[in-house]
Amino acid sequence: MADSKRDYKDTVFLPKTGFPMKAGLPQKEPGIEARWREIGLYEKLREARAGREKFILHDGPPYANGDMHIGHALNHILKDMVCRTQNLLGKDAPYVPGWDCHGLPIEWKVEEQYRKKKKNKDEVPAREFRAECRAYAHKWVDTQREQLKRLGIMGDWDNPYLTMDFQAEATIVAELCKFAEAGNLYRGSKPVMWSPVEKTALAEAEVEYEDLTDSPQIDVAFEVAEAAAGSVIQNLLDGGATIHAVIWTTTPWTIPVNQAIAYGADISYHVFDAPDWTHENPHYFLVAEELIHPFLERITGERAVGHVNPDGLLFKALQCALDEPWVIKGSDLAGTKVRHPMRHLGGFYATPRPMLEGDFVTTDSGTGLVHMAPDHGEDDFELCREHGIEPQFAVMDDGRYRDDWLWLGGADERRRSVINKPFNAPDGPICNDLREAGALLSASADYEHSYPHSWRSKAKVIYRCTPQWFVPMDKDLPEGGTLRSRAMSEIERVEFIPAKGQNRIGSMVEGRPDWVLSRQRAWGVPITLFVRKDGSYLKDAAVNHRIVEAVRADGVDAWEKARKAEFLGADYDPDEFEMVTDILDVWFDSGCTHAFVLESGRWPDLQWPANLYLEGSDQHRGWFQSSLLQSCATRGRAPYDQVLTHGFTMDAKGKKQSKSLGNTTDPVKMMEQTGADIIRLWALSVDFTEDHRIGDEIIKGVGDQYRRLRNTFRYLLGALDGFIGDMSDSGEIPELELYVLSLLSELDGKLRNAAEEYDFNTYTRLLVDFCNEDLSAFFFDIRKDTLYCDGPESTARNAYRTVLDLLFHALVRYAAPVLVFTAEEVWQTRYPEDGEQDGSVHLLEWPSVPAVPSDRAKWEKLRSLRERVTEAIEPLRRDKVIRSSNEAIVTVPADAVPEGVSDALLAELFITGTVTRGQADEVRVSKSTDSKCGRCWRLLPDVPEDGALCGRCASVVGEETVSG
Structure with missing residues (x-):
């Protein structure tokens, strides 16, 4: 015994x-990553997958201007997951990381350092300033590279691509030259997003929108000077009436460059007599019928809540407006002209302004009449250009009116940047001057809307008309179609994940204006064009070749006036050409990365086009789009076959992360505290296609x-x-x-x-x-x-x-x-x-898993029964009737047990003492009276006493046991 x-x-x-069990990831991971570097793991993987089917994920370049943030971490973990799983599946999936190094993100940071030192950027030689930008970018490339390696991202870290490498800059210039030689560039004047703080045009992708609740809104009266002969308005004028066309705007600063007023042809307008709130003679106003009530609320300062006070100005004004108005269809306003409120200044303001039909005019808000400043609005510009009205370029790059501008220019002590609140406010100089001229009908600072801001300086931006270089979206191409139609066709072909990305980028490309390529900054790839005095630019492949090779040797500093004759060669007189001093939009730089990364041969493991681009959903208006347009113009198709987008990382409450709110998550600190694998598991557990x-x-x-x-x-x-x-x-x-x-x-x-x-x-x-x-x-x-x-x-x-x-x-x-x-x-x-x-x-590669036969239905039924048994045992364990399931005797419904399953197998599956079958529907549990094996701790009939061995255990340890 x-x-x-x-x-x-x-x-x-x-x-x-x-x-x-204790992972100790923050301590272990750096050593593992160091070993990978030591053995050349990435290179070993390339050798192991050589000759296999290629899978190319082209890395979208982040800006090299700060530490990695949680969005960077998520993005690179997803890219790493793509490449690792494709390599695991047996494909050759290299990963070459890259950085965007030109443009405002870097330049702005260098200028911030200047401002701290009270140093003026404009007084620093351009070469010196660019060298500082280059050094700043290098610093952050090195910093981010180490942070991403620490995150476990595997790639060609010793040979990344940088848009500021001379080879890359030369390729960008070469790609620009393709546009130029094909005639796909033009210089024109159009209103573009402009930052008065940064003094440059901005791309849509460089702009973010902020909800404002305190924007100004004003109603301004433009006296009607004349109308079409025989029209209602002209008849009233001939009868001695004074009529004011009323415009409403949220940008008072654009009134100094007003050149016209737009109306809607199918809108019904009223000319009505309303008592003046200054208790003088009545005025005639021209306002859209649907907007009379809110207009009168604004100018009387009263609000109609529930009912209109019969003793109030609003009631009287409404009575006058609606009793016997003259109703005019918008199309009858053709030929009408108005006087600018500041006509007493003479010059530019003395000329009457035409009223023009605009299909963009609605009755959603305002007065149904829209003042036109072609310098500062896209619709304004297009409508005025159709009628031969040219912009005035009155606002300078810092947002102030020109020195020679009649109103608020030059020596006017009230002169300020137009977008600043003190200047643009209801009590600012523009509104005060309009008020003094008797033209300001209402002014308040309570308008709520979304307004564009520069995402770097956070300052408000304006639309400003300046001479810029554009890529036309709708010009007929020699191969057929336009850039827009070609891009739209490719959007239909490319697979977007999630699918809604296709509509997102499609709507943007379908409605986008011509691509503004030029920026008025110093740190970037120059627009390497020679322009004749008549405005046309030189298209000469030999000249372009010399420029490209010079940039390849010396970088962007090669584009300087001292080399003008060298570039032009013996066939051209340097005095007949002007060198363009603008630089390229950085989105053109990044849009060219497919050319100098996938096609250059510097990374022989890569090939063109890419299988996949993967970035945040904001890149539908950024990198995805600039790459699409650049490639469609030069290669006839998109540089990718699939586009995968992820959402943004919010804080735990679903709010946008912001340093000012103090709710950001620092992945660098997280790696120090919990380890990189925890961040990776988080990133790959969330539904990254949505905000998370x-x-x-x-x-x-x-x-x-x-x-x-x-x-x-x-x-x-x-x-x-x-x-x-x-x-x-x-x-x-x-x-x-x-x-x-x-x-x-x-x-x-x-x-x-x-x-x-x-x-x-x-x-x-x-x-x-x-x-x-x-x-x-x-x-x-x-x-x-x-x-x-x-x-x-x-x-x-x-x-x-x-x-x-x-x-x-x-x-x-x-x-x-x-x-x-x-x-x-x-x-x-x-x-x-x-x-x-x-x-x-x-x-290693994807595992080889054997396909084996199994009665799945039988085992799913057994698992379901096991769950019922576990639930039935739990109350006894909770009440300490039994300490473990081994002490339980279980009776299960006989019809719940699949055919051919023994009671012994059931006991093994349930980890119980013994199992019997009954006719009842429920599972019944009681405490076993059998003895407990001293080795396996099971309570079994063949254990003679507690602590003795069951037959199985006795056989294993070589002892005899006595059956009970």
């Missing part, structure tokens, strides 16, 4: 591994997920300690193992599909759920008794460990693109010799 007091702990085969959240509690939940995954690998490593077998050694595979292998096979297919479709949150969720629900809570739980207590020669134990081995090799590969550091740690723990030979889990 066995010794009931013996401790059998040393006879149990517990998992054994040196892989710790991050915060302390969210990261805590991700940390719990990570610990469960880590525990899965720890269990596998421990259970497989010393295992060297394979499927052929395992003998007959039990049904449970076959079922789990069928689950693995199903998971394998789903993960492959998710990887190919870039559905990474599904990929991660499937992996986590499989490890938690199918393995830890089910398979591992059931088989721990077999693992711990069966003998070394046990067929069941060997079969289990064989399946664990298959699971290990599959799961470590599946997890490798997500948990790049942890997967390497897991792999090197099991195969240290691979580490000694400079191996890595990241050189």
